[in-house]
Amino acid sequence: MNLRYPVYSPYLNGREKALVIDCLDSTWISSKGKYVGQFEDTFASWLGAQEAITVSNGTVALHVALAALGIGPGDEVLVPSLTYIASANAVKYTGADVVLVDSERTYWQMDIEDAERGITSRTKAIMVVHVYGQATDMDAVMALAKKHSLYVIEDCAEAIGTRHGSAHVGTIGDIGCFSFFGNKTITTGEGGMVVTNNAELAKKVRHLRSQGVSSEREYWHDAIGFNYRMTNLCAAIGCAQMESINDLIAKKLQISEWYRQGLAGLPVQVHSTRPGTVHSYWMVSIVVDDPCERDALRAGLRGDGIETRPVFYPLHQMEMYAAPGENFPIAEDISRRGINLPSYPALMRDDITVICDSVRKFLARKELKLEPVLEAKT
Numbered sequence: 001m002n003l004r005y006p007v008y009s010p011y012l013n014g015r016e017k018a019l020v021i022d023c024l025d026s027t028w029i030s031s032k033g034k035y036v037g038q039f040e041d042t043f044a045s046w047l048g049a050q051e052a053i054t055v056s057n058g059t060v061a062l063h064v065a066l067a068a069l070g071i072g073p074g075d076e077v078l079v080p081s082l083t084y085i086a087s088a089n090a091v092k093y094t095g096a097d098v099v100l101v102d103s104e105r106t107y108w109q110m111d112i113e114d115a116e117r118g119i120t121s122r123t124k125a126i127m128v129v130h131v132y133g134q135a136t137d138m139d140a141v142m143a144l145a146k147k148h149s150l151y152v153i154e155d156c157a158e159a160i161g162t163r164h165g166s167a168h169v170g171t172i173g174d175i176g177c178f179s180f181f182g183n184k185t186i187t188t189g190e191g192g193m194v195v196t197n198n199a200e201l202a203k204k205v206r207h208l209r210s211q212g213v214s215s216e217r218e219y220w221h222d223a224i225g226f227n228y229r230m231t232n233l234c235a236a237i238g239c240a241q242m243e244s245i246n247d248l249i250a251k252k253l254q255i256s257e258w259y260r261q262g263l264a265g266l267p268v269q270v271h272s273t274r275p276g277t278v279h280s281y282w283m284v285s286i287v288v289d290d291p292c293e294r295d296a297l298r299a300g301l302r303g304d305g306i307e308t309r310p311v312f313y314p315l316h317q318m319e320m321y322a323a324p325g326e327n328f329p330i331a332e333d334i335s336r337r338g339i340n341l342p343s344y345p346a347l348m349r350d351d352i353t354v355i356c357d358s359v360r361k362f363l364a365r366k367e368l369k370l371e372p373v374l375e376a377k378t
């Protein structure tokens with residue numbers, strides 16, 4: 001079926017094509033070339049971080065960040081169960097163990113009280129994930145990390161434009177990781193960035209990203225590193241995206257407001273924003289009051305040409321991350337009832353009206369269907 005409204009579609013109407021052609025004309029198409037450094041510098045200053053290091057995707061950003069912090073076998077890292085699989089996979093790549101944490105009811109982020117219950121003598125770090133663009137409670141995270149001497153890794157793959165107070169997320173913990181996959185708020189096709197205010201940590205990330213090559217001697221390697229470099233082609237797209245980044249973020253906030261207005265009064269709740277933070281609404285998400293309605297509503301919308309996504313399945317429900325004897329009731333409940341709506345920057349007010357009307361039509365139809373059942377009871 002041809003979908004009228006996909007969940008996502010990247011915005012590529014700026015200088016992306018011109019800068020990619022410039023790479024091709026210059027023959028600098030792999031990871032050397034001017035756009036790599038330019039993208040790092042522009043991103044760091046836009047974000048307010050001392051250092052930004054490009055990498056080939058968001059998953060390896062997390063892996064190299066953990067490796068640079070020295071996380072490895074025998075260590076435990078706290079990760080929210082309600083996240084994309086890459087957050088936990090990156091921990092496993094280091095040989096460390098993942099300890100899953102439940103979510104908060106209203107904001108869906110890691111529940112810091114539940115995180116504290118998961119701390120053992122082996123816990124080395126806490127990986128917060130600002131899921132769907134909502135900020136985690138970083139005051140609580142930093143206090144917990146200080147109390148137990150833990151590193152803080154921020155998975156900001158979904159949080160470009162998200163702020164806690166005036167600080168951009170990713171600059172609050174020890175190290176922050178971004179993704180520029182095609183459906184993220186800015187994209188380079190595939191790509192990622194590691195940010196930190198710690199110069200020594202930045203040096204380790206650069207070293208590990210590039211095969212652990214010695215800074216003193218050519219073709220001499222003093223660590224087992226990785227080839228996690230970004231290409232100049234991707235960085236060129238990133239430089240062009242940076243020219244639109246503020247407009248893209250503003251548009252997403254506008255879209256979330258349009259949805260909030262359009263869905264007012266219906267038995268669904270739009271993901272609300274934690275006070276004192278900026279939610280960047282990577283994906284505008286709703287929860288339906290009744291979990292039994294969720295899949296039927298998604299099917300109804302699909303029939304009207306509107307693509308949606310179910311909110312992430314909690315990681316503990318997948319075999320690799322099963323946590324027998326542990327309970328994650330909030331993550332499970334949000335996952336059962338949550339839907340991501342079309343959230344791409346080209347959506348206009350009329351599009352949102354069409355989508356909200358479809359939600360309303362479907363929920364009203366369902367209420368009508370209930371009536372005979374109620375009558376039969378009397």
Ligand SMILES: *Cc1c(COP(=O)(O)O)cnc(C)c1O
Binds near residue numbers: 060087192
């Ligand atoms: C997209 C995403 C990643 C991984 O990024 P890739 O660039 O796709 O490797 C990691 N964590 C979260 C929460 C994500 O949404």
